[in-house]
Amino acid sequence: MIALERRPEPSRAWQYATPLLAVALTMVAGGLMFAALGKDPFAAIRTIFWDPLFHPQFAAFSRPQLLVKAGPLILIAIGLSLGFRAGVWNIGAEGQYIVGALCGAAAGLALYPSDSVLIFPMMVLAGALGGWAWAMIPAILKTRFNTNEILVSLLLVYVAENLMASLAVGALRNPEGGGFPGSRNLAQWDAASNPELIAGTGMHWGVAAAFIAVILAYVLLARHLTGFHIRLTGEAPRAARFAGVSPARLVIFCLGVSGALAGLAGLFEVTGPAGQISIDFNTGYGFTAIIVAFLGRLHPVGILLAGLLMALTYIGGELASFMLGIPAAAIQAFQGMLLFFLLAVDVLTNYRIRLGRREVAG
Amino acid sequence: MTGAIDPALLIASLMVAATPLVLAAIGELVVEKAGVLNLGVEGMMIVGAICGFAIAVESGSPLAGFVAAAAGGAVLSLLFGVLTQVLLSNQVATGLALTLFGLGISSLMGQSYVGIKPPGTPRLDLGPLSDLPFLGTALFSHDWVVYFSIALTAAVWWFLNRSRAGLTLRAVGENHDAAHALGIKVIAVRLMAIAFGGACAGLGGAYLSLVRVPQWTEGMTAGAGWIALAIVVFGAWRAGRVLLGAYLFGGVTVLQLNLQAAGSALPVEYLSMSPYLITIAVLVVMSARRGRARLGAPASLGRVFHAAS
Numbered sequence: 001m002i003a004l005e006r007r008p009e010p011s012r013a014w015q016y017a018t019p020l021l022a023v024a025l026t027m028v029a030g031g032l033m034f035a036a037l038g039k040d041p042f043a044a045i046r047t048i049f050w051d052p053l054f055h056p057q058f059a060a061f062s063r064p065q066l067l068v069k070a071g072p073l074i075l076i077a078i079g080l081s082l083g084f085r086a087g088v089w090n091i092g093a094e095g096q097y098i099v100g101a102l103c104g105a106a107a108g109l110a111l112y113p114s115d116s117v118l119i120f121p122m123m124v125l126a127g128a129l130g131g132w133a134w135a136m137i138p139a140i141l142k143t144r145f146n147t148n149e150i151l152v153s154l155l156l157v158y159v160a161e162n163l164m165a166s167l168a169v170g171a172l173r174n175p176e177g178g179g180f181p182g183s184r185n186l187a188q189w190d191a192a193s194n195p196e197l198i199a200g201t202g203m204h205w206g207v208a209a210a211f212i213a214v215i216l217a218y219v220l221l222a223r224h225l226t227g228f229h230i231r232l233t234g235e236a237p238r239a240a241r242f243a244g245v246s247p248a249r250l251v252i253f254c255l256g257v258s259g260a261l262a263g264l265a266g267l268f269e270v271t272g273p274a275g276q277i278s279i280d281f282n283t284g285y286g287f288t289a290i291i292v293a294f295l296g297r298l299h300p301v302g303i304l305l306a307g308l309l310m311a312l313t314y315i316g317g318e319l320a321s322f323m324l325g326i327p328a329a330a331i332q333a334f335q336g337m338l339l340f341f342l343l344a345v346d347v348l349t350n351y352r353i354r355l356g357r358r359e360v361a362g
Numbered sequence: 363m364t365g366a367i368d369p370a371l372l373i374a375s376l377m378v379a380a381t382p383l384v385l386a387a388i389g390e391l392v393v394e395k396a397g398v399l400n401l402g403v404e405g406m407m408i409v410g411a412i413c414g415f416a417i418a419v420e421s422g423s424p425l426a427g428f429v430a431a432a433a434g435g436a437v438l439s440l441l442f443g444v445l446t447q448v449l450l451s452n453q454v455a456t457g458l459a460l461t462l463f464g465l466g467i468s469s470l471m472g473q474s475y476v477g478i479k480p481p482g483t484p485r486l487d488l489g490p491l492s493d494l495p496f497l498g499t500a501l502f503s504h505d506w507v508v509y510f511s512i513a514l515t516a517a518v519w520w521f522l523n524r525s526r527a528g529l530t531l532r533a534v535g536e537n538h539d540a541a542h543a544l545g546i547k548v549i550a551v552r553l554m555a556i557a558f559g560g561a562c563a564g565l566g567g568a569y570l571s572l573v574r575v576p577q578w579t580e581g582m583t584a585g586a587g588w589i590a591l592a593i594v595v596f597g598a599w600r601a602g603r604v605l606l607g608a609y610l611f612g613g614v615t616v617l618q619l620n621l622q623a624a625g626s627a628l629p630v631e632y633l634s635m636s637p638y639l640i641t642i643a644v645l646v647v648m649s650a651r652r653g654r655a656r657l658g659a660p661a662s663l664g665r666v667f668h669a670a671s
Contacts, residue, residue, distance in 0.1 A: 166631035329469035336463025
């Protein structure tokens with residue numbers, strides 16, 4: 001008989017080991033999935049995890065993509081992790097990402113074709129505010145009416161998608177675009193563009209912002225009272241209440257920060273890699289960031305590494321679909337699998353597995 | 363232009379639009395009554411949608427499709443069940459994982475089914491009832507799944523409120539420690555409830571891909587699973603009110619689609635977002651009115667059960 005016995009406190013060793021174990025298990029299960037699709041599993045795994053960085057022909061192109069993809073994932077996941085730690089479940093980052101991009105782009109486009117140096121900073125501010133405001137809807141409904149923030153934030157993603165579709169063919173449409181849906185190209189407008197800062201690295205302002213967010217989140221959680229309140233609420237809600245932590249303020253803070261960061265990610269994406277607001281602007285970073293946050297153990301440094309790894313699966317997935325004909329959807333399933341395995345092996349962190357006869361309760 | 367809509371047809375399409383929500387929400391109701399919060403409804407629905415579609419196309423039988431959809435949804439939900447009940451993972455995170463994984467695996471499975479028409483699910487011939495002037499069109503000319511979903515609601519109501527097994531299930535949902543002390547196998551009860559919820563969500567998804575739309579497109583559930591979750595809250599965890607809630611949302615969906623078709627002054631995108639906005643508004647009203655007490659929600663909802671002895 002196998003029994004689980006709760007550890008007095010989570011095992012530190014397993015805390016570090018479980019993400020690696022989950023990645024290994026996902027590679028095995030993913031390999032089986034690729035084999036079931038009739039592809040060579042070893043070639044597939046190598047193409048996803050190795051070739052983007054070291055392939056003699058493609059690495060030069062795909063290596064910079066690593067930071068381009070990891071930037072928004074890390075930025076969003078850092079925000080989400082604060083809430084997840086405190087039991088505030090913002091799962092609508094995708095919507096906040098969209099609205100951030102919309103607000104930032106709209107603020108910039110209102111002043112087209114000015115070439116003031118203040119345009120881009122103003123757009124960044126507008127993007128963060130947009131994401132923040134969108135996240136404030138579930139936050140206020142939660143604190144004021146006790147409405148479930150999981151459902152509200154998620155449902156607002158669909159609202160944001162429709163809003164974006166409407167603006168892409170309406171108010172924000174490029175007047176010189178010949179009637180095609182989509183805004184002006186912001187990446188080609190110098191005052192509003194978010195260019196590659198160091199040639200050949202993929203480093204843009206969004207990636208810089210992600211690194212700054214990692215550092216600030218680390219300081220917040222390790223050194224600041226609010227960070228302590230977040231950790232306390234997550235680990236011992238009753239103790240937090242006795243310590244005078246206001247749950248409402250924590251909800252507002254966590255949702256606000258994660259919304260603003262998701263909005264920033266959207267703004268940096270629309271002014272850089274994506275270039276314009278179009279109907280298919282969003283690609284699911286807001287949802288993948290949930291996986292990144294958990295894979296990084298809700299820890300800033302962990303999220304940094306998890307974001308890079310997840311970015312690798314994106315690029316590797318594209319490479320695998322191009323070179324081996326593995327469908328893009330397989331990569332999505334692969335990423336979902338990773339979260340499953342992570343949650344499954346997490347039991348080892350909090351519980352000890354006992355083999356042998358179960359004792360009868362005395 | 364809205365005056366041109368035939369009310370009988372409107373009611374008929376309302377019932378069709380509501381059926382996937384009824385199925386998914388009634389399944390989730392049973393799961394939540396057992397004290398488990400499965401946020402993976404969307405994932406189970408979309409997997410049901412593709413399983414049902416694929417099997418119906420391959421076998422030519424919609425019934426086989428629905429059976430496969432229920433099986434697919436149940437299998438996926440048991441993944442959630444094992445993770446949350448045996449490996450004691452966080453239910454919110456695992457439910458999200460289920461949705462993300464379901465969306466991925468379904469579009470993988472559906473690669474070769476895009477643009478195909480499924481075999482039709484015939485309408486039931488209810489004899490003279492179907493020939494009634496107004497009611498015949500509105501209520502008595504549907505396929506069997508519509509009536510099945512209503513019967514299922516009644517059965518779930520009876521099960522939860524009138525049967526011994528239902529009492530056991532509710533005990534598990536209200537206080538799993540007490541239920542465990544009484545010798546009830548908490549994990550077994552919950553796994554069964556989760557599988558039932560998965561099967562129902564799968565059926566709801568298959569109804570979308572086989573009858574409502576009917577074809578397969580990636581991400582075709584478009585938030586229906588999340589709306590089903592909201593309907594359970596709206597219904598205050600009662601079967602009858604869940605049915606009512608699903609029909610209300612079916613009505614909103616049909617109304618906005620009809621307004622779109624009729625060329626309303628509001629842009630299409632604003633009409634398309636209306637069901638989600640109304641869901642949010644309803645959630646707010648329900649949670650505000652009930653205040654702190656959260657009457658109706660099972661007390662152990664979402665809590666991890668670990669028998670210490």
